[in-house]
Amino acid sequence: MIVDGIGFSTTSNAADAEIYGAEFELQCLPIDNLFVNLGLGYFSAEYEDLVVDAVDYSSNEMTMSPELTFNGLIHCDIPMGDRGSLTLQADFNYQDEVLFDALNNPLMREGGYWLRNGRVSWTSADVQWEVAAFGRNVGDEEYMVYAFDLSFFGFNEEMIGTPRGYGLEFMYRPI
Amino acid sequence: MLYGGVTSGFKAGGIQTTSDGISRYDEEQLFSYEVGFKSSLAGGAYASMDPRLITTIRICRSLHL
Numbered sequence: 321m322i323v324d325g326i327g328f329s330t331t332s333n334a335a336d337a338e339i340y341g342a343e344f345e346l347q348c349l350p351i352d353n354l355f356v357n358l359g360l361g362y363f364s365a366e367y368e369d370l371v372v373d374a375v376d377y378s379s380n381e382m383t384m385s386p387e388l389t390f391n392g393l394i395h396c397d398i399p400m401g402d403r404g405s406l407t408l409q410a411d412f413n414y415q416d417e418v419l420f421d422a423l424n425n426p427l428m429r430e431g432g433y434w435l436r437n438g439r440v441s442w443t444s445a446d447v448q449w450e451v452a453a454f455g456r457n458v459g460d461e462e463y464m465v466y467a468f469d470l471s472f473f474g475f476n477e478e479m480i481g482t483p484r485g486y487g488l489e490f491m492y493r494p495i
Numbered sequence: 496m497l498y499g500g501v502t503s504g505f506k507a508g509g510i511q512t513t514s515d516g517i518s519r520y521d522e523e524q525l526f527s528y529e530v531g532f533k534s535s536l537a538g539g540a541y542a543s544m545d546p547r548l549i550t551t552i553r554i555c556r557s558l559h560l
Contacts, residue, residue, distance in 0.1 A: 334559060340554075343551070344551070344552050347549040347551075349547045
């Protein structure tokens with residue numbers, strides 16, 4: 321565990337900690353050319369016994385440990401004979417609240433958020449050419465990936481996740 | 496297919512500089528176990544699973560000692 325203070329990060333031992341979790345995953349090809357993947361995760365991570373510099377962290381939640389995660393992906397191939405094939409793909413990912421600080425400081429947390437991505441591509445019949453358009457974080461979700469409590473200096477440092485983005489890809493495979 | 500695992504891990508301790516000078520921290524020990532279940536439409540061994548529907552359930556528990 322890391323305890324922040326006066327410009328130093330210090331490693332301290334937690335005498336006891338317990339983590340448990342469960343995952344459920346479904347992979348499925350319901351019809352030809354369609355692939356679906358769904359995943360659900362439950363996770364619990366707690367310090368059982370942790371006292372550092374007279375501060376008691378016992379039974380606090382561990383950092384970066386979302387209790388619930390959920391993800392899914394749909395991938396669809398549309399063959400078009402001589403004109404190649406089209407591929408459509410969409411995926412999403414949900415992460416429950418995470419804490420960035422072993423003190424479980426309410427300012428050092430990020431609530432649950434969804435990220436959604438999409439991609440459309442065309443591949444030539446000889447599979448040498450591919451053109452793709454993609455979008456990442458298309459819901460333009462604003463979220464912190466990490467934060468440091470620097471309130472000692474009068475501010476907190478927050479690292480913000482990648483905002484919405486779009487792109488194009490061209491690929492040539494010399495065979 | 497039912498599967499399971501028991502894992503034990505160790506990470507060495509070390510020394511560090513802090514605002515109070517030099518301090519040391521202890522090693523870490525981990526004990527972890529998990530059970531899981533993987534099934535497909537027609538059943539069968541993992542390598543020959545029917546790809547049309549595969550379900551996986553996994554439960555794990557770790558203890559830092």
